[in-house]
Amino acid sequence: MAAQKSWGRAWHGRSYDLGRMTLPELWRAYLTYPAINLYALLALLAGGAAIFTARPWRHLALPVAVTLLVYPLIWYGLHRYVLHGRWLYRMQWSATLWKRIHFDHHQDPHRLEVLFGAPANTVPTMALITAPIGYALAGWPGACAAFATALLTTCVYEFIHCIQHLNYKPSTAILQKLKRDHLLHHFHNENGNYGIVSFAPDMLFRTYHPGARGWARSPTVFNLGYDLAEARRYPWVMQATGAPPRDKPSSARQES
Numbered sequence: 587m588a589a590q591k592s593w594g595r596a597w598h599g600r601s602y603d604l605g606r607m608t609l610p611e612l613w614r615a616y617l618t619y620p621a622i623n624l625y626a627l628l629a630l631l632a633g634g635a636a637i638f639t640a641r642p643w644r645h646l647a648l649p650v651a652v653t654l655l656v657y658p659l660i661w662y663g664l665h666r667y668v669l670h671g672r673w674l675y676r677m678q679w680s681a682t683l684w685k686r687i688h689f690d691h692h693q694d695p696h697r698l699e700v701l702f703g704a705p706a707n708t709v710p711t712m713a714l715i716t717a718p719i720g721y722a723l724a725g726w727p728g729a730c731a732a733f734a735t736a737l738l739t740t741c742v743y744e745f746i747h748c749i750q751h752l753n754y755k756p757s758t759a760i761l762q763k764l765k766r767d768h769l770l771h772h773f774h775n776e777n778g779n780y781g782i783v784s785f786a787p788d789m790l791f792r793t794y795h796p797g798a799r800g801w802a803r804s805p806t807v808f809n810l811g812y813d814l815a816e817a818r819r820y821p822w823v824m825q826a827t828g829a830p831p832r833d834k835p836s837s838a839r840q841e842s
Contacts, residue, residue, distance in 0.1 A: 602698035604751040612752055615698060616745055621705045628709065629737035636730035649720035649728035653735040660715055661743070662787035665780040672811050681822035683707070689823060692810050693832055695751050695772045702744055712736040743782050750782070770795060775804040808834050 602615050616622060640646050668674070674684035687707055690700040713733055720732025749756060750768040764783065771779040778793040778801070779785065788794035795801045806813065809831045817824040817831055824830055 603696050604698050604701070604748065605696040605753050607698075607752060609752065609754050612698075612748055612754075616748060619702060621702050621708070622741055622744065624705050624709070625737045625741050629734045629741075632730045632734035632737065636727045636734060639730070640724070640727035645724045646727060646731040649723045649732040650735045652719055652723060653716050653732045654739065656719070657736065657739050658781065658784035659787050661782065662780050662791070664711070666793070670776065670780075670810060672816075675812055675816070675823050676820050678822050681820065682826045685823045685826055689810060689812060689831075690827075692772065692776065692808055698748065701747060701751065703740075708740065709737075712740065747782050767794075767796070770798060770801075772807065774798050774807065775801055776807045776810060777804060805833070808832060 604612070607615070636646055637643065669684075669688040674680045675689070686700070686704055690697070694700070713736075716732040716736040717729040720728035720730070722728075724731070746761070746764065747768075749761060750765045751772075756762050756765060764785075767779050767785055768782065775795070778795050779788055780793060781788050785794050812820075812823060812831050813833065814830055
């Protein structure tokens with residue numbers, strides 16, 4: 587908790603609560619967030635390298651298209667099997683990593699500073715997954731194009747993810763649906779609706795639920811299975827947090 591408060595102080599001197607923010611306030615916070623600025627800079631550099639080295643430019647179209655196609659599948663796999671896996675908190679060396687990349691977000695889904703991924707984790711992951719795809723399709727220019735596409739797509743994902751937790755009703759039907767589907771993951775049952783912008787992989791692997799009807803409420807929706815019993819067996823996340831895991835978010839309010 588102390589580390590998160592320190593990060594909040596470094597970013598405009600306070601922690602942001604999406605449950606109390608307006609859309610203009612979110613835009614200001616988003617556009618000045620260090621990770622988003624870094625993604626944009628790296629995308630500019632990688633995209634520029636791809637354009638200047640590609641001969642001809644049309645060779646970049648396939649790496650970009652394939653990256654856009656596989657991105658939802660990659661996110662689904664990481665979200666379901668890594669972020670929601672229980673193996674990371676059971677090893678001391680990876681427990682605090684799991685805490686940062688997902689546990690904190692489910693403990694309090696309104697905290698903006700833990701909604702965003704940490705660049706030390708996200709940037710290498712994007713590069714390791716997408717650059718080889720681009721390289722196989724179009725050499726080094728393709729690798730740069732695929733990496734730039736992943737960075738920009740992540741920026742879009744992060745903003746829509748913010749909207750899904752913001753105290754705000756989107757004006758478009760598609761964003762309203764994306765928000766409803768995602769909030770079921772956070773406030774009803776974490777074992778489904780793993781998507782952010784696309785729930786096609788959920789539909790493909792039968793983890794998609796359009797509503798709460800017929801879908802049992804999960805007792806671990808806020809702690810991802812890291813309850814008091816698990817914390818006693820594997821104490822490292824609890825030690826890093828400075829408090830026992832909660833079975834509900836710090837605020838009782840639920841987003842609409």
